[in-house]
Amino acid sequence: MQNTWRGQRTGRWTALPRAVFVGALCLLSGACAHESRSIQQADQRVRYYSQKVTENPRSFAAHAQLASAYLGKARATHDPAFLARARAAAAESMDIQSNYLALKTMAAICGYSHRFAEAIDWANRAAAADPADPEMTSMRVEAYLGLGQRDNAVALLPVTIDDARDFHTAAAWGLVCSSEGRVDDAVAAYRRAGEFARAESAPAFEVWALVMASGAYIDAGRVEDGQPLLDAAAEIDPTDTLLRIHRAEVAEAQGRFGDALDAYASLLRESDDPAIHAAAWRVARAAGDEGIAAAHFAAAERGFKRVIDAGEVYTLEALAKLYVAAEVNLEAARDLAKRNLEFKRDASAMRAYEEAVAARR
Amino acid sequence: MTNRIGRLLSLCAFAIGGVGMGAALAADHGDAPLLADAGRNDARLTDLFAFTRGENLVLAVCLDPAVPVDATEYTFSSDLKVSINIDNHSEVRFDNADDVATYGGTIVNPNRIRKDVSFKIRFDRLGRPHLRTSGLRRQCRDIRLFAGLRDDPFIRGPRLGRNVAAIVIELPLECVVDRHGSHGHNDPDNTLLIWATSDVPELDGPFQDMAGRALRSMFPENDAMNQLEPRRHSRELGVAPDVVIFNTDQPAAFPNGRELADDVVDLVGDPRILGNDAPFPTENDRPFLSDFPYLPTPHLPAGLSADPGFDRRMQPVRE
Numbered sequence: 001m002q003n004t005w006r007g008q009r010t011g012r013w014t015a016l017p018r019a020v021f022v023g024a025l026c027l028l029s030g031a032c033a034h035e036s037r038s039i040q041q042a043d044q045r046v047r048y049y050s051q052k053v054t055e056n057p058r059s060f061a062a063h064a065q066l067a068s069a070y071l072g073k074a075r076a077t078h079d080p081a082f083l084a085r086a087r088a089a090a091a092e093s094m095d096i097q098s099n100y101l102a103l104k105t106m107a108a109i110c111g112y113s114h115r116f117a118e119a120i121d122w123a124n125r126a127a128a129a130d131p132a133d134p135e136m137t138s139m140r141v142e143a144y145l146g147l148g149q150r151d152n153a154v155a156l157l158p159v160t161i162d163d164a165r166d167f168h169t170a171a172a173w174g175l176v177c178s179s180e181g182r183v184d185d186a187v188a189a190y191r192r193a194g195e196f197a198r199a200e201s202a203p204a205f206e207v208w209a210l211v212m213a214s215g216a217y218i219d220a221g222r223v224e225d226g227q228p229l230l231d232a233a234a235e236i237d238p239t240d241t242l243l244r245i246h247r248a249e250v251a252e253a254q255g256r257f258g259d260a261l262d263a264y265a266s267l268l269r270e271s272d273d274p275a276i277h278a279a280a281w282r283v284a285r286a287a288g289d290e291g292i293a294a295a296h297f298a299a300a301e302r303g304f305k306r307v308i309d310a311g312e313v314y315t316l317e318a319l320a321k322l323y324v325a326a327e328v329n330l331e332a333a334r335d336l337a338k339r340n341l342e343f344k345r346d347a348s349a350m351r352a353y354e355e356a357v358a359a360r361r
Numbered sequence: 362m363t364n365r366i367g368r369l370l371s372l373c374a375f376a377i378g379g380v381g382m383g384a385a386l387a388a389d390h391g392d393a394p395l396l397a398d399a400g401r402n403d404a405r406l407t408d409l410f411a412f413t414r415g416e417n418l419v420l421a422v423c424l425d426p427a428v429p430v431d432a433t434e435y436t437f438s439s440d441l442k443v444s445i446n447i448d449n450h451s452e453v454r455f456d457n458a459d460d461v462a463t464y465g466g467t468i469v470n471p472n473r474i475r476k477d478v479s480f481k482i483r484f485d486r487l488g489r490p491h492l493r494t495s496g497l498r499r500q501c502r503d504i505r506l507f508a509g510l511r512d513d514p515f516i517r518g519p520r521l522g523r524n525v526a527a528i529v530i531e532l533p534l535e536c537v538v539d540r541h542g543s544h545g546h547n548d549p550d551n552t553l554l555i556w557a558t559s560d561v562p563e564l565d566g567p568f569q570d571m572a573g574r575a576l577r578s579m580f581p582e583n584d585a586m587n588q589l590e591p592r593r594h595s596r597e598l599g600v601a602p603d604v605v606i607f608n609t610d611q612p613a614a615f616p617n618g619r620e621l622a623d624d625v626v627d628l629v630g631d632p633r634i635l636g637n638d639a640p641f642p643t644e645n646d647r648p649f650l651s652d653f654p655y656l657p658t659p660h661l662p663a664g665l666s667a668d669p670g671f672d673r674r675m676q677p678v679r680e
């Protein structure tokens with residue numbers, strides 16, 4: 001039977017992976033971006049569940065769903081204000097009564113915002129309510145990895161990658177292997193996750209898995225090995241944002257700076273993502289285009305600071321790295337990286353701090 | 362070079378936000394992955410019981426397999442619709458030993474199952490239940506309704522110490538069957554076919570979860586049952602309708618009805634359930650009550666007391 005979400009016909013709920021869509025403004029051209037599909041979906045969900053809350057003010061489910069809708073909007077728009085709304089809606093839900101969806105949403109909010117210790121607390125509470133949910137397991141794995149607690153992450157998973165029986169478990173194994181630099185194992189895990197996604201007819205998840213597998217290769221400098229995986233993902237959904245980001249990275253790795261900048265510009269027309277601005281700055285600088293580079297740097301810095309000024313912490317590391325790479329504001333970079341370690345202690349965070357300290361010398 | 366923000370927390374980015382991909386296929390004691398994916402655990406039916414106490418029929422439906430352990434009350438959502446339905450006209454035969462052992466009997470005309478009696482439970486903006494009925498015999502005047510947090514009565518290892526949302530209805534059996542009919546015992550009129558459904562507005566279809574005989578529709582191969590009326594199960598799925606067959610001339614004992622103390626895990630013996638039933642309980646972890654609502658009081662964190670829930674006698678409001 002075709003089940004549809006009222007207002008949007010889907011076979012099942014659709015995922016919003018790595019929602020980098022959105023964008024009211026394109027920084028460089030000054031043109032207004034057309035709303036991306038992800039923003040439209042996010043807006044639709046927020047409107048729908050806001051109405052539900054109005055009609056059912058004592059429904060913990062409606063408030064929890066609104067919280068998840070706001071989280072989706074935060075991811076789509078990169079506006080930290082929606083994280084605050086998500087937290088408020090989840091809290092409202094739990095004020096009515098403790099419930100699984102609210103606990104799970106809080107875990108996701110904290111994970112997304114790099115508050116990994118809090119994420120684990122919420123995720124543990126949620127997991128106690130539904131121990132069999134592999135999504136919760138994967139969230140806990142990711143949070144433990146964010147804290148640099150590899151052993152705790154692995155303890156949640158089956159013994160081997162081959163023992164994974166679902167997408168989330170396989171994907172979690174992929175993250176573990178990636179964090180350890182075990183490239184081939186990471187690729188195998190992500191590909192296994194992709195197979196589960198295909199079996200479940202979940203193309204967005206399959207694309208994510210293929211792109212993550214390619215990313216493992218790209219991170220290891222094996223760009224040519226990653227290319228076929230990106231091609232396979234493109235056959236499923238060439239418009240996927242994460243795919244397009246990785247294609248831009250490949251272009252950059254191959255010295256095709258113009259192609260990389262074009263790709264980033266295209267993404268930025270849809271989304272004012274400071275992380276993409278930072279990547280575009282890097283490419284523009286390598287290409288020797290100082291003017292473009294400066295504009296991207298300013299936009300990246302502005303975007304990262306906006307998040308921090310809102311009381312969030314998930315761009316501390318990114319801004320620190322930006323400053324170190326640009327060899328500016330090195331004292332601030334060290335402070336940012338140091339503060340980041342209060343919330344994030346994986347290899348990336350440790351490295352960012354070490355590099356920031358070294359840069360000041 | 363890498364896009365760390367892009368790759369880190371990608372899984373968290375997947376989670377929630379209306380995302381799901383069959384996570385509930387791995388879940389126990391609550392099927393309907395569509396509801397789990399939609400974040401509507403509160404609409405997932407976990408159990409249906411049908412038994413008698415004296416001259417009364419007791420129907421109990423349990424929901425929400427993911428009630429957190431720190432919950433001390435249960436507020437039902439005002440957009441949730443729960444129905445308990447009874448077919449009291451269908452002929453059921455008891456001459457096929459396999460069917461009797463598996464389903465409680467053989468429904469002669471499964472394509473003609475219909476809702477002769479319905480109990481529709483809705484909840485207002487404060488979470489208080491309201492009951493509307495149809496098909497009750499005229500002399501029925503007194504129904505007792507409970508809605509609230511209860512210990513999960515499912516006798517199963519992973520459910521030890523867990524609570525569920527429960528709705529319990531008790532009413533004179535004569536409101537549903539003609540106990541003084543001329544046909545005598547094992548009169549088809551005294552055999553009931555019972556099933557429950559749940560519905561939430563954000564998903565299409567008349568309902569998204571259905572509960573009949575225990576340990577059938579919860580398995581992935583039977584998921585289609587959850588969105589089809591029982592009269593369509595035989596014709597469209599080629600399976601016996603997923604209903605509780607309850608010959609009220611006999612005591613309830615699974616699969617004839619379902620008593621609270623029936624250890625259906627052992628009685629059904631499906632290895633998929635037995636395989637992870639540790640520590641393999643044979644009785645419920647909390648005692649069943651001798652009085653309405655019969656389901657045990659909920660587990661609570663130390664020092665906390667439970668909300669008593671909604672418990673009221675009422676005149677049926679007929680549709």
